[in-house]
Amino acid sequence: MDMNGTEVLPGISYKRLYEAILETVPFSIFILDANLKVLEANRNFLKKSRQHAKDVLGRRIEEVFPRVFSESTDLIGKVQNSFSDGDCVREGKLTYKAPGIAATVYYYLVIPLLEEGARPSLVMLLLEDITEKERLGAEVRSAWRHWASAVESVTDIIFSATPDGTIQTWNKAAEEISGYKPRALRGIKVMSLCVDESEVEKMERAFRALALGAPQRDLQIDLRDSKGQRLPVSWSFSALRDDTGHLSGIVAVGRDLTERKRMEAQLIQTAKMAAMGVMAGGIAHEIRNPLAVSSSAAQLLLDDHGDGQFRKEAAQKIYTNIAQASRIIENLLRFARPSSGAFEVFPLEASLDEIVSLVSNQLILSQITLVKRYGKQSLRVRGIKNLLQQVFLNITLNAVNAMREGGGELLVATRCKTGGERRSVLVSFTDQGCGIPRENLSRIFDPFFTTQPVGQGTGLGLSVSYSIVKQMGGCIHVTSEVGSGSTFEVELPLEP
Ligand SMILES: Nc1ncnc2c1ncn2[C@@H]1O[C@H](COP(=O)(O)OP(=O)(O)O)[C@@H](O)[C@H]1O
Numbered sequence: 164m165d166m167n168g169t170e171v172l173p174g175i176s177y178k179r180l181y182e183a184i185l186e187t188v189p190f191s192i193f194i195l196d197a198n199l200k201v202l203e204a205n206r207n208f209l210k211k212s213r214q215h216a217k218d219v220l221g222r223r224i225e226e227v228f229p230r231v232f233s234e235s236t237d238l239i240g241k242v243q244n245s246f247s248d249g250d251c252v253r254e255g256k257l258t259y260k261a262p263g264i265a266a267t268v269y270y271y272l273v274i275p276l277l278e279e280g281a282r283p284s285l286v287m288l289l290l291e292d293i294t295e296k297e298r299l300g301a302e303v304r305s306a307w308r309h310w311a312s313a314v315e316s317v318t319d320i321i322f323s324a325t326p327d328g329t330i331q332t333w334n335k336a337a338e339e340i341s342g343y344k345p346r347a348l349r350g351i352k353v354m355s356l357c358v359d360e361s362e363v364e365k366m367e368r369a370f371r372a373l374a375l376g377a378p379q380r381d382l383q384i385d386l387r388d389s390k391g392q393r394l395p396v397s398w399s400f401s402a403l404r405d406d407t408g409h410l411s412g413i414v415a416v417g418r419d420l421t422e423r424k425r426m427e428a429q430l431i432q433t434a435k436m437a438a439m440g441v442m443a444g445g446i447a448h449e450i451r452n453p454l455a456v457s458s459s460a461a462q463l464l465l466d467d468h469g470d471g472q473f474r475k476e477a478a479q480k481i482y483t484n485i486a487q488a489s490r491i492i493e494n495l496l497r498f499a500r501p502s503s504g505a506f507e508v509f510p511l512e513a514s515l516d517e518i519v520s521l522v523s524n525q526l527i528l529s530q531i532t533l534v535k536r537y538g539k540q541s542l543r544v545r546g547i548k549n550l551l552q553q554v555f556l557n558i559t560l561n562a563v564n565a566m567r568e569g570g571g572e573l574l575v576a577t578r579c580k581t582g583g584e585r586r587s588v589l590v591s592f593t594d595q596g597c598g599i600p601r602e603n604l605s606r607i608f609d610p611f612f613t614t615q616p617v618g619q620g621t622g623l624g625l626s627v628s629y630s631i632v633k634q635m636g637g638c639i640h641v642t643s644e645v646g647s648g649s650t651f652e653v654e655l656p657l658e659p
Pocket residue numbers: 557561562565594596597598599607608612613614615619620621622623624625626649
């Protein structure tokens with residue numbers, strides 16, 4: 164049956180198609196007869212082996228291949244089997260190593276071309292050099308193994324997710340820290356692990372910014388662990404992009420802040436105790452005063468025998484003074500307690516007053532006049548009240564220190580800042596103290612930086628204040644002039 168002239172597609176004969184395929188495929192094809200003579204060898208082979216068709220066609224296959232190749236592989240045997248038994252090899256793989264040359268890996272096929280019912284009279288041999296593919300495959304596998312073992316052995320949380328936050332992988336550290344098994348998280352959005360709505364918002368904002376190309380580093384977003392506990396985590400997010408630059412996924416690395424938070428809380432408590440030590444003298448005085456007043460009023464009551472109006476006034480005096488003393492003690496105790504760490508919305512001015520009342524005596528003793536300039540409207544802020552009061556106290560005590568020689572005026576002012584995209588409140592403390600030399604300005608927030616004599620300053624006040632305010636999404640600005648005074652301004656997000 165001659166099909167050479169038959170058209171397989173309009174205008175294309177079998178022969179043309181056959182030749183075209185043979186000449187363009189990127190592997191070597193041979194047609195061999197039963198004497199293993201080469202009847203056909205395609206262009207790929209001639210090119211790779213740098214031989215001419217006339218030197219190849221009609222020669223036996225083992226003469227066409229390098230001798231070492233024929234001797235070191237059993238390819239020829241496979242071809243012979245194919246003639247004798249009609250064996251067919253579909254997915255052969257062989258490695259050929261000539262002396263002094265790197266090993267080459269081939270994928271091969273031996274296909275007997277059967278005439279109906281008869282023994283094969285021709286065999287097609289196909290060889291493809293897959294050395295490079297194998298090398299790449301091995302490289303990819305090894306890179307993947309390295310990467311996977313790194314991801315599994317780090318102590319940080321690492322997860323990958325689709326751009327909408329659906330979790331794809333979740334490493335061992337993530338499992339250990341959060342308590343969630345990767346299996347349980349399949350198809351779940353990472354936002355659903357955030358501890359509350361505001362954290363969900365932060366995560367979504369970070370993902371959106373990442374999609375627009377803004378790097379996202381050191382963001383604290385807290386999760387809820389499998390036991391329902393708050394898990395503070397500092398995150399860095401990176402974008403995975405496909406070849407067109409499109410965001411195809413997100414990789415997140417998160418550091419568990421639990422231990423750091425615990426240390427921070429301890430430091431805050433230490434600084435608080437130090438501040439209380441500084442205040443103790445003033446507070447004792449503060450309490451002794453109303454007690455003395457009450458005591459003498461009580462004495463008068465004991466002595467007096469008749470006048471009802473007089474007795475009433477004395478009792479009233481005792482009552483208000485004791486109330487005053489117990490208010491001070493209450494304020495002090497509330498302040499001394501370690502903070503619960505819970506965010507709440509509270510009136511700013513009232514909590515400032517509580518703190519200022521604790522130091523009012525100290526101010527009088529240091530000949531400092533307190534001037535309050537609060538805004539018309541009472542402001543409400545969101546934060547951890549107890550910690551924020553500690554900030555106010557630290558700054559106030561620093562101002563008292565700075566005005567130790569000669570006293571002066573301490574101005575405490577609050578105002579609302581509406582410019583910009585976020586509304587905030589500003590609480591400023593302006594003293595007329597010694598001021599801060601320029602070279603110290605950048606160091607006053609460093610832990611343990613102090614210019615106070617040994618035994619008096621801890622150098623913790625401002626560093627602790629800074630971390631507290633930062634935790635509440637705010638910041639502290641300082642301006643100062645040596646000899647005339649300083650202003651510390653605390654900026655906090657305003658509760659809408
Ligand atoms: N209002 C201020 N006026 C002048 N110097 C200040 C003022 N507040 C802070 N400082 C400087 O910053 C340093 C660090 O303050 P702080 O962290 O509170 O530690 P400490 O009060 O224990 O020294 C102080 O020692 C002082 O030098």
